[in-house]
Amino acid sequence: GLLKKGLCSVQDESAGLVVSVVDPQPGETIIDCCAAPGGKTHYMASHLSGQVVENSYKETAKLHQVDGIIIAIHADLRTLPDSGQLKSNKVLLDAPCSGLGVLSKRVDLRWNRNLEDMEQLKEFQDELLDAASKLVKPGGVLVYSSCSIDPEENDDRVFLVTHPDFHIDPVDRYVPPDFVTSSGFFFSNPVKHSVDGSFAAHLVRDLLNEFPGSNSLWLYPQLRDIQIQ
Numbered sequence: 001g002l003l004k005k006g007l008c009s010v011q012d013e014s015a016g017l018v019v020s021v022v023d024p025q026p027g028e029t030i031i032d033c034c035a036a037p038g039g040k041t042h043y044m045a046s047h048l049s050g051q052v053v054e055n056s057y058k059e060t061a062k063l064h065q066v067d068g069i070i071i072a073i074h075a076d077l078r079t080l081p082d083s084g085q086l087k088s089n090k091v092l093l094d095a096p097c098s099g100l101g102v103l104s105k106r107v108d109l110r111w112n113r114n115l116e117d118m119e120q121l122k123e124f125q126d127e128l129l130d131a132a133s134k135l136v137k138p139g140g141v142l143v144y145s146s147c148s149i150d151p152e153e154n155d156d157r158v159f160l161v162t163h164p165d166f167h168i169d170p171v172d173r174y175v176p177p178d179f180v181t182s183s184g185f186f187f188s189n190p191v192k193h194s195v196d197g198s199f200a201a202h203l204v205r206d207l208l209n210e211f212p213g214s215n216s217l218w219l220y221p222q223l224r225d226i227q228i229q
């Protein structure tokens with residue numbers, strides 16, 4: 001059948017809703033920082049006529065006829081910003097997480113997690129978030145997502161204190177109201193919504209903070225005449 005040939009793949013609705021939060025538009029370039037195994041990459045690519053730069057590789061791109069759209073980079077995300085070359089208006093960080101939102105499919109996780117792992121995981125998520133934030137152009141969007149229902153991996157990881165140049169853009173434009181939290185995040189609850197548990201924050205990088213230097217001229221077309229002191 002189609003599945004066996006790799007011509008179609010099945011994803012939980014909650015994964016699709018994370019892509020809705022990214023809101024891929026034709027012509028855009030999106031950096032998918034933690035792409036493997038590539039489910040969201042392929043779904044995003046199906047919306048685009050531009051590029052998805054994914055930090056992994058997937059043969060099935062050919063089968064799904066999106067191989068011309070996806071550029072794969074094999075690298076540890078934490079080393080990528082050092083080159084300073086790769087930046088985009090849209091960046092997705094679908095972070096490695098405890099998987100506590102997908103226990104219905106990953107029954108083994110109940111026995112494979114301990115508190116020490118969780119602490120390390122949160123530190124790792126912060127490192128990845130920091131690296132992903134450096135790939136976002138001023139005015140661009142960073143979507144941080146997880147398939148966990150643990151607030152410590154979700155709301156608590158949103159890094160506004162350490163990255164004041166980002167602000168939360170509420171997701172109510174992208175997903176049905178029932179999935180929008182009071183803080184403006186996307187959250188699916190397996191008990192309430194009968195789908196996997198997922199989280200996504202739509203974070204926008206401010207335009208102004210990119211220019212800390214004195215007397216630099218603002219280069220962005222819409223604000224070209226403003227002098228920064």
Ligand SMILES: C[S@@+](CC[C@H](N)C(=O)[O-])C[C@H]1O[C@@H](n2cnc3c(N)ncnc32)[C@H](O)[C@@H]1O
Nearest residue numbers: 034035036037038039040075076077094095096
């Ligand atoms: C939650 S999964 C991503 C799922 C994927 N977005 C999808 O929809 O198919 C997180 C992925 O991050 C990748 N990963 C872990 N550490 C990484 C790192 N330092 N740099 C880049 N990717 C990493 C792992 O390979 C793992 O598959």
